Amino acid sequence: MQKQHDFTQGNLWKQLIVFSGPIMLTNLLQTSYQFADSLWVGNLLGASALGSVAVSSTIIFTVLSFVIGLNNSALTILSQQKGRGDEQGLKRYLNAYVVMLTIMSFVLGTIGYLSAEHLLRILGTPESMMAAATSYLQINFIGMLFLFGYNFISTVLRSLGDSKTPLRFVMIAVALNIVLDPLFIAGFGFGIEGAAYATILAQGSAFVYGLLHVLYRKLAPFSIPAWPKKKEIGLILNIGIPSGLQMAVISAGAAAIMSVVTVFGEDVVGGYGAAQRLDSLVLLPAQALGTAISSMAGQNIGVKNWSRVKQLAKYGVLYSFAVTFLIGIIVVVFAQYGVRLFIREEASVAFGTRYLQIVALCYPFLGINFVLNGIVRASGAMYQVLALNIISFWVLRYPLAALFSKVFGDMGIGIGVGISFLVSSFIAFLYFRFGKWREKELLV
Structure with missing residues (x-):
């Protein structure tokens, strides 16, 4: 066992x-x-x-x-x-x-x-x-x-x-x-x-x-x-529906950013597609850490051990930042080789490489999001996490990618996405520090 x-x-x-x-x-x-x-x-x-x-x-x-x-x-x-x-x-x-x-x-x-x-x-x-x-x-x-x-x-x-x-x-x-x-x-x-x-x-x-x-x-x-019982069904739906909507917001946000990418033609679309495949791999550690943190925080929130939850947040942020920073450096150095695993067209490879090298420098800030939102989610504050995701994708990532792409051309997509990682991590920290998620009484 x-x-x-x-x-x-x-x-x-x-x-x-x-x-x-x-x-x-x-x-x-x-x-x-x-x-x-x-x-x-x-x-x-x-x-x-x-x-x-x-x-x-x-x-x-x-x-x-x-x-x-x-x-x-x-x-x-x-x-x-x-x-x-x-x-x-x-x-x-x-x-x-x-x-x-x-x-x-x-x-x-x-x-x-x-x-x-x-x-x-x-x-x-x-x-x-x-x-x-x-x-x-x-x-x-x-x-x-x-x-x-x-x-x-x-x-x-x-x-x-x-x-x-x-x-x-x-x-x-x-x-x-x-x-x-x-x-x-x-x-x-x-x-x-x-x-x-x-x-x-x-x-x-x-x-x-x-x-x-x-x-x-x-x-x-x-x-x-x-x-x-009705009470059990009610609680599951009350936190399950916003939790499911969080994923829908993320999926829709990704589709919206794709609409910015397609404006620049098939070379940029191809490069972006290859970069996204690599993104999904390199961010796995941060996503997994968010899942682990959520489970660990949930047990401590259940017994109101807030000092241990605070310590867990500190360790989680440090661990995530170190891992994603190391991955980011590797991506910056080897981005072109990674992109070439998926595509051969030089124009697409060039864009995919530039995009990854810009965004990779901001991976650590996205990692902070996974950790802090994972702890807030563990308290049962699902609507608050939903709001944080809406801000991250629809108030920051999509508008910034669209704005900077108009200013800097296709390179602006990566700049906008990277800046959104940084700003959304700061907002996640502010809510974690000053928000009322600790007052959530899930099991009474």
Whole structure:
């Protein structure tokens, strides 16, 4: 059995490093999961099939973002219950989440399956890709329970202080997907549908294994599902909805910035796309640290140990700043080589390199956002975090990218984004220091 940590006592610095490490590796594996999918489809089926997967993945990512938002709310409630030592409360809310997420996965899966083609048309999917993209998307919606399930089990274990066991589930999913993709795509001749079948089979296997493993080892107090009380449903929705909306704000903000990029033509779009792929990799440590901090803070907030929460914030900011600063230096030096992994066109490489070298210098400030917002989120102040995200993306990042691009041309996109990281981290600090999030009474 993996050790579950009580973060309300012990060496906080050591706990932070040991607990966040497996989460970083888990996030890296999940990114490689998507990378392997695209690699097999692109090489075995060609550019059109890869385009179909890319368009469909936009919709899947939106749903996944909502799932991540709900899981953030679960992390908040369950970690506070763990910190309080309230076993019955933990069991009740765990049951409530199981019931609500199961119903939600079936509802979303059914709606998604029936409306897949309509959603793809809204995105302007080319007619030549429509049939393949629809099939791929529908099969993924059939496996919605698996997507919800194995993400939720991982969240539950992290809220209890176990970050190593979820890593095992993701490793199973990644390994199966790498093996099943070529087998189903080319071996069985299923084409793009084979890629979708491989995905849901890999996720399904990880979910079933994870569920059986948790039940057998008694790692979490799961019980036979029963209809939750109105109070439990109300609390879950009260923090789950704004938590889900946070992810929607982030997704929409990213799309808005893309509208600034497209003004400069396909060379800049290509370079930006390559830079974003690298961005998603290099920021994984900061994102993982935010998840770890949220779970650790939740346990301490549950017992009102504010001095330890303050210490955790200090350690988290220092750790995040050091890691992201080091990564930023590496990116500045090797940006061109990284961009060339994805594209070859010189004009695109030049823009992608410039963009990364500008933005990388501001990575540490974005890392501060992840840490401080993670602590505020752990208190249950979801609407406040939602407001901070709206400010970050819609008041700062998008307008600044648009403004500076008019002044400095395409180079201004990176300048605007980088400055937004700096300013939003200052705003996050001000709210963390002076905001009323500590007064939030989640469990009464």
